[in-house]
Amino acid sequence: MLTTHKISADFYDDSFKLIAIHSNLEDYAMTYAINSNCGLYLKRMAKDLHLDENLSFSVFDWDDEMNDIYWTLISNKCVVEEVVPSDGFFGDEMTMKTNYLIGERKEVDYFLKVDAAEEPAFLQKVKSINKISKVITAYPIDTETLKSKRNLIF
Numbered sequence: 001m002l003t004t005h006k007i008s009a010d011f012y013d014d015s016f017k018l019i020a021i022h023s024n025l026e027d028y029a030m031t032y033a034i035n036s037n038c039g040l041y042l043k044r045m046a047k048d049l050h051l052d053e054n055l056s057f058s059v060f061d062w063d064d065e066m067n068d069i070y071w072t073l074i075s076n077k078c079v080v081e082e083v084v085p086s087d088g089f090f091g092d093e094m095t096m097k098t099n100y101l102i103g104e105r106k107e108v109d110y111f112l113k114v115d116a117a118e119e120p121a122f123l124q125k126v127k128s129i130n131k132i133s134k135v136i137t138a139y140p141i142d143t144e145t146l147k148s149k150r151n152l153i154f
Helices: 027-038 119-130
Strands: 017-023 059-064 069-075 077-084 093-100 110-115 135-141
Touching: 017 119, 027 069, 027 110, 027 119, 110 119, 119 135
Parallel strands: none
Antiparallel strands: 017 110, 017 135, 059 069, 069 110, 077 093
16 A cells, blocks of 8 residues: 655745846846845856756846845746648658746846845846846746746745
8 A cells, every 4th residue: 555645845945035037138148247236246046947858947046145035037938949840741740849937927137036035135137137238127926826836935
């Protein structure tokens, strides 16, 4: 007989704040801009976030030990090259497909996840990010409304 073990949802501390960022900057350029304008020290993690063998999202993080805040910049988009079988003269075709970490927020390019930040400091970072010239807009998101919230807990 197999035993099933379940971990209670109460066991996880999944309370965090989230900033949605709209920008066409590459992930490394966005990280540099945020570090420069917001006084953060985000660095690329050794491993990207893998949801599937083909889906990989870039992740940059920084543990601000002085203020006891953990910052994580996560790309919301992953472009994958797919082979589309074809019976035509030229054979199979290659297409590009965009997948999203948070599917219900496809318009967002990056999420800045903030653990344990106080509200005034959090709102100040939103203002600082909006001052970056290549950022279209940045705003806080209520995490309770996200269906794919579990994708941001790692």
